[in-house]
Amino acid sequence: xxxxxxxxxxxxxxxxxxxxxxxxxxxxxxxxxxxxxxxxxxxxxxxxxxxxxxxxxxxxxxxxxxxxxxxxxxxxxxxxxxxxxxxxxxxxxxxxxxxxxxxxxxxxxxxxxxxxxxxxxxxxxxxxxxxxxxxxxxxxxxxxxxxxxxxxxxxxxxxxxxxxxxxxxxxxxxxxxxxxxxxxxxxxxxxxxxxxxxxxxxxxxxxxxxxxxxxxxxxxxxxxxxxxxxxxxxxxxxxxxxx
Amino acid sequence: xxxxxxxxxxxxxxxxxxxxxxxxxxxxxxxxxxxxxxxxxxxxxxxxxxxxxxxxxxxxxxxxxxxxxxxxxxxxxxxxxxxxxxxxxxxxxxxxxxxxxxxxxxxxxxxxxxxxxxxxxxxxxxxxxxxxxxxxxxxxxxxxxxxxxxxxxxxxxxxxxxxxxxxxxxxxxxxxxxxxxxxxxxxxxxxxxxxxxxxxxxxxxxxxxxxxxxxxxxxxxxxxxxxxxxxxxxxxxxxxxxx
DNA sequence: ATTTGACACTTGTCTATACAAGTAATATAA
DNA sequence: TTATATTACTTGTATAGACAAGTGTCAAAT
Numbered sequence: 405x406x407x408x409x410x411x412x413x414x415x416x417x418x419x420x421x422x423x424x425x426x427x428x429x430x431x432x433x434x435x436x437x438x439x440x441x442x443x444x445x446x447x448x449x450x451x452x453x454x455x456x457x458x459x460x461x462x463x464x465x466x467x468x469x470x471x472x473x474x475x476x477x478x479x480x481x482x483x484x485x486x487x488x489x490x491x492x493x494x495x496x497x498x499x500x501x502x503x504x505x506x507x508x509x510x511x512x513x514x515x516x517x518x519x520x521x522x523x524x525x526x527x528x529x530x531x532x533x534x535x536x537x538x539x540x541x542x543x544x545x546x547x548x549x550x551x552x553x554x555x556x557x558x559x560x561x562x563x564x565x566x567x568x569x570x571x572x573x574x575x576x577x578x579x580x581x582x583x584x585x586x587x588x589x590x591x592x593x594x595x596x597x598x599x600x601x602x603x604x605x606x607x608x609x610x611x612x613x614x615x616x617x618x619x620x621x622x623x624x625x626x627x628x629x630x631x632x633x634x635x636x637x638x639x640x641x642x643x644x645x646x647x
Numbered sequence: 648x649x650x651x652x653x654x655x656x657x658x659x660x661x662x663x664x665x666x667x668x669x670x671x672x673x674x675x676x677x678x679x680x681x682x683x684x685x686x687x688x689x690x691x692x693x694x695x696x697x698x699x700x701x702x703x704x705x706x707x708x709x710x711x712x713x714x715x716x717x718x719x720x721x722x723x724x725x726x727x728x729x730x731x732x733x734x735x736x737x738x739x740x741x742x743x744x745x746x747x748x749x750x751x752x753x754x755x756x757x758x759x760x761x762x763x764x765x766x767x768x769x770x771x772x773x774x775x776x777x778x779x780x781x782x783x784x785x786x787x788x789x790x791x792x793x794x795x796x797x798x799x800x801x802x803x804x805x806x807x808x809x810x811x812x813x814x815x816x817x818x819x820x821x822x823x824x825x826x827x828x829x830x831x832x833x834x835x836x837x838x839x840x841x842x843x844x845x846x847x848x849x850x851x852x853x854x855x856x857x858x859x860x861x862x863x864x865x866x867x868x869x870x871x872x873x874x875x876x877x878x879x880x881x882x883x884x885x886x887x888x889x890x
Numbered sequence: 891a892t893t894t895g896a897c898a899c900t901t902g903t904c905t906a907t908a909c910a911a912g913t914a915a916t917a918t919a920a
Numbered sequence: 921t922t923a924t925a926t927t928a929c930t931t932g933t934a935t936a937g938a939c940a941a942g943t944g945t946c947a948a949a950t
Binding site: 457459462464470472575576577578579580581582583584599600601602604613614615627628630631632633634635636637638 | 700702705707713715818819820821822823824825826827842843844845847856857858870871873874875876877878879880881
């Protein structure tokens with residue numbers, strides 16, 4: 405049973421996307437929505453908080469909740485996303501080629517900082533292409549204890565759906581860094597780089613719901629195909645929640 | 648008067664940063680914290696929700712709130728930040744050189760999408776250096792109606808503190824895109840690029856609390872000095888809040 | 891020894907109520 | 921006409937209470 409406030413958030417999200425509530429206009433007020441959905445005002449507010457953090461609305465004290473126009477900003481990569489999910493949203497012909505698949509250990513750069521009991525891992529390197537153009541190389545190090553039976557066939561599809569749907573692993577958060585670095589010859593060749601030897605490197609440390617470290621991913625993007633879209637809210641200054 | 652839950656969040660944040668609550672350990676339970684701060688449990692929960700969205704803790708149903716280890720991830724640029732703020736956090740010698748300062752109009756690429764009544768704007772181009780190394784060129788287009796009296800002296804310092812402290816403008820959110828693009832000769836020279844002609848381009852559209860568009864910024868980063876750090880939470884799948 | 895169940899904790903959701911504070915339009919007083 | 925209250929909305933904060941659901945422990949039954 406999903407929570408009421410999530411159902412309401414989902415419903416409002418759909419109505420916004422289908423233009424039932426239009427950008428620039430106000431949503432019905434909290435008491436009205438509460439009446440509509442037959443819930444308390446606090447529950448309505450929780451639903452609106454979801455839309456707020458998703459960047460779909462902006463709440464204005466004394467006025468109401470304005471629907472923001474985010475249609476232009478296609479996909480917020482600040483979420484943890486999958487190549488596959490991205491593939492469904494945009495309608496493109498995406499393929500995956502496995503370059504490597506083997507047992508290995510977590511890189512020491514990771515184990516040094518994270519005290520991991522058993523660094524035994526599976527290494528998967530995949531080349532992703534869209535419309536026959538190479539776009540990105542994904543290098544995944546996955547702790548073996550979580551995926552002892554991972555096969556090359558599953559890696560061919562989506563790792564995330566295998567983790568979540570098949571294994572029931574609950575992925576919860578990740579820390580990411582984006583940098584620009586020179587690539588070695590193999591990568592230059594795989595990505596068919598021409599005028600440059602630079603690639604965009606996205607490094608992700610992925611954690612499960614119980615805060616245990618799970619996966620380290622290095623993504624090497626062709627710079628001319630890379631785009632990162634973000635929606636950032638300015639945090640409350642007075643509260644000093646900023647890090 | 649700041650809200651109680653923000654004060655509590657601030658206090659907990661400090662205690663975590665000063666090691667009073669240590670990474671990997673559990674915070675006191677919600678009822679205990681409520682007792683401690685003499686507030687209701689809902690208020691405590693609001694404070695914890697702040698820490699949660701800041702990536703400082705992870706809540707586990709049935710167990711408690713674990714303090715996450717984020718010391719390694721120095722600054723999350725997913726927030727809206729200033730060169731100056733960044734400068735204070737890291738302790739570095741930062742300088743700003745004004746390259747251009749003039750009246751202009753918002754670029755049509757912006758006005759095309761945003762229906763702006765008066766595109767009259769001020770253009771400020773600044774070269775930021777750290778330890779005498781050029782790092783980034785900031786090109787700001789600010790709607791003139793908000794800053795009719797902006798001077799070159801203020802631009803020399805921090806635009807943000809001028810906006811917020813002096814003018815009382817409340818900046819609230821921004822949409823950002825990060826791409827990698829070829830630079831023209833002027834930029835190459837200003838940033839002292841050598842082996843490459845690529846720069847990292849961060850484009851930001853900044854909005855005020857009342858959702859009015861305010862400022863367009865193009866930041867051109869030297870690729871070898873660029874680093875973007877992000878903390879991403881996986882959104883609830885069932886609720887389909889994902890865009 | 892192993893399983894089962896009860897129990898005491900934890901966080902998650904939801905309600906009903908109250909008051910504070912910002913916004914906007916309208917009526918009132920100068 | 922112009923300012924000033926009044927009023928009726930809006931969202932923001934905070935409380936107290938209730939029950940659901942996940943976790944871990946420990947005792948009792950198998």
